[in-house]
Amino acid sequence: MRLNPTRLNLNEKPKQANFSTALLSPSSMHGGLYAPTKLPKISMRKWLELSALSYEKLAAEIVSMFKFDVDEKIFKNAIKRYKNFDRPNQPVEFKKIDKNLYINELYHGPTRAFKDMALQPFGEILSQLAKKRDENYLIMCATSGDTGPATLKTFANTPNIKVVCLYPDGGTSDVQRLQMTSMKGENLKSIGIKGNFDDAQRALKTLLASQNFKDELAKSNLKLSAANSVNFGRILFQIVYHAYAYSKLIKNGALSKNESFDIIVPSGNFGNALGAYYAKKMGAKINKIKIVSNANNILTEFFTTGTYDLRNKSLIQTISPAMDILISSNVERLLFDKFGAVRTKELMDALTNQKFYKLTKAELESIKEDFEADFCTDKECEAFINEQASKGVIVDPHTATCFKMIDKTRINIITSTADWVKFTPSMLKACGLKAKGELEGLKAFAKAHKQEISPNILELFSTKILHPDVIAKEKIEDKILEWIKK
């Protein structure tokens, strides 16, 4: 299967790309993305077969249905990365927590957020493809706290890759910062930026667009790339865990024949939710994909009114920072899937030029067949954390927003995106606990709620800081080049 560009002019011919090309250079014509035009269909009989498989075997089956141009062996090795998770043969924990209510815990990987689910196999594939082509890449990322550790970790000591990760100094939890500043690997570099996440992201965009920077990298035989969530190589592995959840419902007999269920997804860049949409298109009996946001509720507005509107909006800092977002990049793939590349280009151009676009009534109806949306304030979120904790269900501030959208009359799956340990200060506040520092806080929360803290999180507080740099935005380029040339 080949992938199509999401943006086209009327009567323009699409330049398709193989999976491997789209993975190494994720930007398509007119600044668009790559997306599949048709998804493989899974029959009921096949779902029954899949429901008997382990996560890894199911992942291998689903990936192979796409018939991409990558050796089976590379995909196999990529999927083997799930052996680094808490339970080697079961990267995902799928649990029932109440009547009609399930939770799909996706954070049991090495950096304790669901980013590992896609980035672990993605890192293996990207590195192997680069090696095969005899190319070297500098992968850059800007992070609000979860993407950074997951990107560094997946590429640690992989061939043909160097990684630089920019994080806002003081803008992440201690655990997140320590994950980045203590990450081992000769090919890795974390840099703290004096500023907020926007500053880090802007610095990244400036570098990605800088010809001078690219020329300098070329002298060291390096090409520039980014590991952001618009890469289809990541989306592929985000389909799998939703399909796995469905297969579990089939296996444990929770769904009667032809009964459907809802999936609730705490959303930012919309990669996780898009994975659920593709799983639905492949035949998983998903009724609605429920999109939850925080006070940055641009997606709630879009899915309820059909208008994506950036005018007069500015970013609000919340206790679910991975969802603090205004431009949700993967929505473009939904537009492409529903309305085609010409209409998508029209809408995306309007967003660039007029700062908003509006769907027609019929288009909105089509989107509402698959999606619902709502948002959660920090206050509501804290109340959900506290209420659930009192029942022994510990959810991080992103996952907690899902409780806003539960419909007890049908089967719901909450998509759980991070381990609470990454957000200790917010967890303590929500549950009325106090502690001196973050380490004491971790221990206090764990004790109060009988939680185990994974050893690699506790170790962070005593490991050596390998990346101490915190610098002004203006110094980033020089700092990176200095490191590259060392």
Ligand SMILES: *Cc1c(COP(=O)(O)O)cnc(C)c1O
């Ligand atoms: C990245 C992230 C999200 C948002 O996921 P998207 O795929 O960007 O919508 C939600 N929760 C956590 C904890 C995250 O790290």
